[in-house]
Amino acid sequence: MANKRQMTFEANENVLCFHGPLLYEAKILKTDWRVLDPPHGDEGPAYLVHYRGWKQTWDEWVPESRALKMNEANLAKQASLKESYPGKKKAVPKTSGMTESSDRGKKRAKDASVDKEEEFTKRPEIKVPIPDSLKAQLVDDWENITKHQQLVPLPRTPNVVQILEMYRDSKKDKKGKSDEIFQEVLSGIKTYFDKCLGNLLLYRFERQQYVDIRKRNTGKEDSEIYGGEHLLRLFVQFPMLIAHTQMDQDSINALRENLVDVLKWMQKNHKELLLSEYENASPAYQSIVKS
Incomplete structure (x- = not known):
């Protein structure tokens, strides 16, 4: 060990x-x-x-x-x-x-x-294909923050919790409340997001914003503050995250099926879930980040 x-x-x-x-x-x-x-x-x-x-x-x-x-x-x-x-x-x-x-x-x-x-x-590998339009969103997201020094305005509406609830509601006719795997996947996405946001999903330019927003929202989880932009980054990391678990191939296949469906739903509803414009970071913020 x-x-x-x-x-x-x-x-x-x-x-x-x-x-x-x-x-x-x-x-x-x-x-x-x-x-x-x-x-x-x-x-x-x-x-x-x-x-x-x-x-x-x-x-x-x-x-x-x-x-x-x-x-x-x-x-x-x-x-x-x-x-x-x-x-x-x-x-x-x-x-x-x-x-x-x-x-x-x-x-x-x-x-x-x-x-x-x-x-x-x-270990078994899980491949989660990202739809092309969401790949473009990820590229724009990276450029907005790292090149243009912009930020996602926080707190976001809808936040991650609300997005997952919206997705769950959209599937009520197809998936009953007894579908344990479906419920576990949604719960797992939220848990992964809250565990990974601060360590894995932020660009360096966003870290000061994270410190500031946490001070103002001590009673909330990250999934109640951040939204679709950062949730999409989590899906990019899922193959690596799942590879570090002890899941068997059947469980991986079931998880993959659900993750792919969430992404398809996000693609269909991207205008409601994802920002088209970010906000410019203030000169004071940029100064703190560079210091």
Whole structure:
């Protein structure tokens, strides 16, 4: 059993790191055990990463869930994601700088982590296809925040809880209240959202907004504050999240069927669920973020 404080990655290791819906090559500068999601997040392994080819101002602390080992399977995943989101402006960095000797050294130093990675890659994979119009929304979402320094106005209406209730109501004629799997999936989506929002679903430019909104809404969960824009980001992460569970293939297939149906419904109702325009961050906010 792995030590509770064991780090999967180490300083100076090259990894693939999620930034938005895509994976980019990054180098781990520092490792630490810290809370990345104050004030109510859990303490855990964290890594200061530098994205290869990006300015130093993009360096950020990320949770372990956003980093993947640099191996053939994950490079294939990187290429697949890039193909799925052709509208992104950032080029996916090349990986030719990796040397065989450094790879061997890392593997010897982290045998337990390699075993963990091999176990992960053998688990059943869930593929959740994102409709093309929602892919475009994800690209616009990324550009609005990271390039144009805009924000999703919060709190959102409808929020995630309301969206899931709207979806449930739309299926009342087709799914009875006794459909336990259907109810469990909706409950699970909300739970995943509340667990992942602060650690996995925010861009760096949004973190100060998150701190501010949490201070003003201490009695509410994230799913009662954030809306469809961030819920859509969760669906991008579901394949990775589910791969870290012990679900069997039948359960995965049932989950996938329900997730795909939610996405189709969101696509059909996107004008009601998703913003067409974001708000510009104030100069004061931008100054705080850059400080």
